[in-house]
Amino acid sequence: QVQLVESGGGLVQAGGSLRLSCAASGIIFSRYDMGWYVQAPGKQREPVASITADGATNYADSVKGRFTISRDNAKNTVFLQMNSLTPEDTGGYLCNARHLWGVYDYWGQGTQVTVSS
Numbered sequence: 264q265v266q267l268v269e270s271g272g273g274l275v276q277a278g279g280s281l282r283l284s285c286a287a288s289g290i291i292f293s294r295y296d297m298g299w300y301v302q303a304p305g306k307q308r309e310p311v312a313s314i315t316a317d318g319a320t321n322y323a324d325s326v327k328g329r330f331t332i333s334r335d336n337a338k339n340t341v342f343l344q345m346n347s348l349t350p351e352d353t354g355g356y357l358c359n360a361r362h363l364w365g366v367y368d369y370w371g372q373g374t375q376v377t378v379s380s
Contacts, residue, residue, distance in 0.1 A: 265289035267358045272374030283343040285358030292339040295360040299343045303354035316363045348378045
């Protein structure tokens, strides 16, 4: 059974930092591209950052220079370091795992990030 379990969310003041983690099980982690998405109330789910199986990264323009995505294949975990947070970063952050052949696609339940002004 595939599971993606996010953690690390919380309430933080503007300018603060959080580090999100997504622990994967039930998949061959090294064969999956991993991504973080955010869903704010009343808005569509949007991509935040991604990292391929080979380690190439990509970021939404709104988080470039502030967020860093990384992965530890030995621990089957992907991280999102979030710095200089603003209230606009508030939302549910979801982890996504997509097989590098595009055959399988999995989502976690999400972890809430709330940034107060």
